[in-house]
Amino acid sequence: MVKQQKFFLEWEKDINADGYIIKRYADENVEELVRIENIDITAVYIPNVYQNKEVHIKVCYFRKQKVKTNIYKECDYYCFLSGTSYIKYQFSTPKLVSIKQEKNNDVEIYWNKVAENISYLVIRKIEGKKWEKLGITKETNYIDKHTNSGNKYIYSVRCVSDDGNVRLSGFSLKGISL
Known part of the structure; x- marks a missing residue:
């Protein structure tokens, strides 16, 4: 319990x-x-x-x-x-919605909008490794163009200040993966 x-x-x-x-x-x-x-x-x-x-x-x-x-x-x-x-x-954890892999191995992830004009930090990790920063966007999707076939990537998203220095939400520890 x-x-x-x-x-x-x-x-x-x-x-x-x-x-x-x-x-x-x-x-x-x-x-x-x-x-x-x-x-x-x-x-x-x-x-x-x-x-x-x-x-x-x-x-x-x-x-x-x-x-x-x-x-x-x-x-x-x-x-x-x-x-x-x-x-x-200040904000709830962004809800991860879906993930898809393109023909050229790019990976696109999608999440639900948390608030108007908010910035999102996109992170990923290889199973068993540490999270790494991919980028910051105001969109509710992100394309990872730097993947290697054979690796299992796990992605997550959190709300941040525009410069990325202030964390405004948590992130899903489980993440989303293919």
Whole structure:
């Protein structure tokens, strides 16, 4: 059985808010974890976090209007537990869709768009070796023109800043291969 752990999540205070609602998104389910009506509290522990499983948390900033709560801003966080380290990202891990090999041995991979105007870092590895950087693109596909027949390549993709220096999402450790 996989051990459950907690993740400590912090966000920025908004002096215009009356409070925050913290929600967890899992597949099609949305669970409200906590409602905070003290704007000075800007951190909570997120329960039931599992090793190597991405957790999507949304911090909803609200204002009270008589008996109604009006959410005016939402911030997404994607949390990942790897070993003993917690990693927090701005975007979800790109979902790898398909891969195909062309007649000239070029390999093209495809993934789902994560956000508008985001850059993707494409990486690959030979089975049993380390990941290596192939390139950065704003498209949702990439053609690897530097393959050798006989090698089994595994590909993955993550969101990054335009210069590639800031990691904005995780990546599939399993990857996709032919």
